[in-house]
Amino acid sequence: MKLFNFKKEPQTVIVCIHGFGQRQQDEFIPLVNYFNKYEVITPELYDIHDPRDDEWVDWVHRAEHVLDEAASQGKRIILIGFSMGGVLASYCASKANVDKLVLIAPAFEYVNLPNATGFVTSLFEKKDDTPSSYPELPPNFTITFANLVNNCKPAIEDIHIPTLIIHGSDDDVxxxxxxxxxxxxxxxxxxxxxxxxxxxxxxxxxPIGGKIALENIRLFMNNKIVVKNQ
Structure with a gap:
């Protein structure tokens, strides 16, 4: 009797790195709902209630820890980063065992005005008059954000995996x-x-752009779109 050795496909895990803002993991609620058949992990990069949590390397290590855990379990990692998280995801993708990288509105160049105290923070928080249920970001986190971006963004030149970037044409941040x-x-x-x-x-x-983004991410994950050099 002939025996067939079928190689088991690795489990896919989607790791989402949030941006600099009050909402943190909640930025990915539409994505988590869309990919509800997948394991989706959204690590918290910083403790918004603790102003002392302002070391950018600690924020990086929290993302790296999740990726190291997934890699140690032999999982196929799809890494997705939003805004500041896009810069951090680029850094992690240059080092960790990541299969594919998706960057949503990555914050490689986040502002063209002087970095006054609280200025960058205000860019990433709600701009309307609706009361927010989220706590405010500690003002000193602004410098941490800037340090993280400045230290991590050079790693984009060391990415050697399939990468999809999605950006809105009217992005005001x-x-x-x-x-x-x-x-x-x-x-x-x-x-x-x-x-x-x-x-x-x-x-x-x-409502419309989000669906377009999620559908393109799904196609990209499953090799159903042709990814061409830009």
């Missing part, structure tokens, strides 16, 4: 031209930039 500039720095040929028209910074929250 991170201009979409930033992604057009930085995708050229990624050395792999398997990369693509999708610009979603009429969408601002919080891509996944947009």
């Amino acid at each position: 991170i201009l979409h031209t930033s992604s057009k500039k930085f995708i050229k720095k990624i050395p792999t040929e398997e990369k693509s930039l999708i610009t979603i028209e009429g969408v601002k910074h919080r891509v996944l929250d947009h």
Whole structure:
């Protein structure tokens, strides 16, 4: 009797790295709901209630720990980063055992004005007059954010895995031209930039743009779109 040795496909896990803001993991609620058949992990990078949690390396280590755990279990890792989390995800993807990388409105170039105290923080918080149920970010976290971005963004030149960048054309926090500039720095040929028209910074929250983004992520994960050099 002939025996067949079927190789078991590794389990896919989606790791989502949140941005700099009050909502933290809640930025990914639409994604978690969309990919409800997958294991989705959204680590908390910082303790918003503790102003002393302001070391950027600690924020990085929390993301790395989750990726190391998934890799040690032999899982296929899809790494997704939003805004500041996109820069951090790029750094992690240059080092960890990541299969594919998705960057949503990555904050490689986050502001063109002087970095006054609290200025960057105000960019990433709610801009309307609706009362927020989230605590305010400690003002000193702004410097931590800037240090993380400045230290992690050079790693984009060391990414050698398939990468998809999604950015809104009307992003008023991170201009979409930033992604057009930085995708050229990624050395792999398997990369693509999708610009979603009429969408601002919080891509996944947009009723139409969010669906477009999630569908493209699904296709990218499953090798059903052709990823071309930009």
